[in-house]
Amino acid sequence: MRIGYPCVNLSIGCKGDRSFRLKSYSTKRLIETINNNLKCLQKLLEFNTKEHILFFRITSDLVPFASHPICKFNWQNHFKNDFEEIGRYIKKRKIRISMHPDQFVFINSLNQEIFRRSLKELLYHSDILDLLGLDTSAKIQIHVGGVYGDKHKSINRFVSRLQKLEENLKGHLVIENDIRYNLKDCIQIHKITDTPVLFDSLHHELNNYGEKLSEAFELFTRTWKKKDSLPMVDYSSQQKLQNNGKHAKTLNLEHFKNFLQLSLPFDYDLMLEIKDKERSAIKAIEIARQIKLKNLFLGL
DNA sequence: TCACGTCAAGCAGAT
DNA sequence: ATCTGCTTGACGTGA
Numbered sequence: 001m002r003i004g005y006p007c008v009n010l011s012i013g014c015k016g017d018r019s020f021r022l023k024s025y026s027t028k029r030l031i032e033t034i035n036n037n038l039k040c041l042q043k044l045l046e047f048n049t050k051e052h053i054l055f056f057r058i059t060s061d062l063v064p065f066a067s068h069p070i071c072k073f074n075w076q077n078h079f080k081n082d083f084e085e086i087g088r089y090i091k092k093r094k095i096r097i098s099m100h101p102d103q104f105v106f107i108n109s110l111n112q113e114i115f116r117r118s119l120k121e122l123l124y125h126s127d128i129l130d131l132l133g134l135d136t137s138a139k140i141q142i143h144v145g146g147v148y149g150d151k152h153k154s155i156n157r158f159v160s161r162l163q164k165l166e167e168n169l170k171g172h173l174v175i176e177n178d179i180r181y182n183l184k185d186c187i188q189i190h191k192i193t194d195t196p197v198l199f200d201s202l203h204h205e206l207n208n209y210g211e212k213l214s215e216a217f218e219l220f221t222r223t224w225k226k227k228d229s230l231p232m233v234d235y236s237s238q239q240k241l242q243n244n245g246k247h248a249k250t251l252n253l254e255h256f257k258n259f260l261q262l263s264l265p266f267d268y269d270l271m272l273e274i275k276d277k278e279r280s281a282i283k284a285i286e287i288a289r290q291i292k293l294k295n296l297f298l299g300l
Numbered sequence: 301t302c303a304c305g306t307c308a309a310g311c312a313g314a315t
Numbered sequence: 316a317t318c319t320g321c322t323t324g325a326c327g328t329g330a
Contacts, residue, residue, distance in 0.1 A: 106310060117308090118310095
């Protein structure tokens with residue numbers, strides 16, 4: 001098991017998800033921003049390695065407007081060497097990488113234009129992983145999408161669109177259970193498409209068919225093949241006195257310890273979706289060490 | 301320098 | 316029909 005956190009680090013004093021307004025778009029501005037974001041990503045990965053945090057979700061804001069029609073600049077080629085260098089570091093330190101396109105990606109949209117834009121956004125994400133030179137153990141996690149008043153039809157549309165995607169992109173894609181499509185829905189899709197299922201613990205608490213945590217682990221861990229590497233899990237606890245689904249501000253130590261104990265028979269990589277980011281990740285690693293978690297990977 | 305309105309993108313539930 | 320959460324900060328204009 002590796003333990004990690006998503007997208008931004010609050011300690012290192014640089015931001016790897018800098019962006020700017022569409023109105024102020026220029027190639028110069030784009031280059032400056034990507035340059036900043038890549039430098040910061042490298043710094044962040046070095047920080048993580050030192051803290052034994054070996055799972056990381058790269059922000060979708062790494063290259064602003066990458067899938068927007070305004071972007072005509074070949075940033076892939078321009079930053080080829082920088083990506084390669086970061087990729088070498090990732091592989092050398094055996095860091096696990098994921099990405100998570102945000103809420104505008106809907107593969108199963110009824111609107112062709114939204115589907116087309118979503119596809120472009122997904123290709124941007126796979127471009128990043130390719131430039132880093134990462135294999136199919138690096139994952140892009142997406143939701144199944146909208147329900148559009150007919151879940152059955154919407155699942156079928158998702159499946160047929162997914163099957164037509166290019167192999168390279170498909171190799172990186174995994175689906176995540178959420179409020180609209182729960183674990184069983186995702187497993188059903190997996191049976192047809194072979195797409196691994198990333199388990200989100202908080203969404204599962206909010207939307208399930210009564211499976212216990214151990215049963216859930218039995219189900220989703222089996223959807224990951226050797227080429228996919230270890231299953232990924234998004235973990236969060238509920239923020240008290242907040243609406244359902246809100247992520248906790250900091251790690252709830254008891255809840256987390258309990259979660260680790262319940263999932264003890266399984267090996268997986270754990271993403272902590274907690275607001276205070278690396279601080280909770282460091283605490284989580286400490287707890288995993290205390291309970292002498294077998295399979296805990298802390299680096300070379 | 302600072303405050304604050306706004307930011308590429310979609311869906312779904314609430315009002 | 317419009318607003319809000321998801322997810323949240325920070326860009327950038329106007330004073």
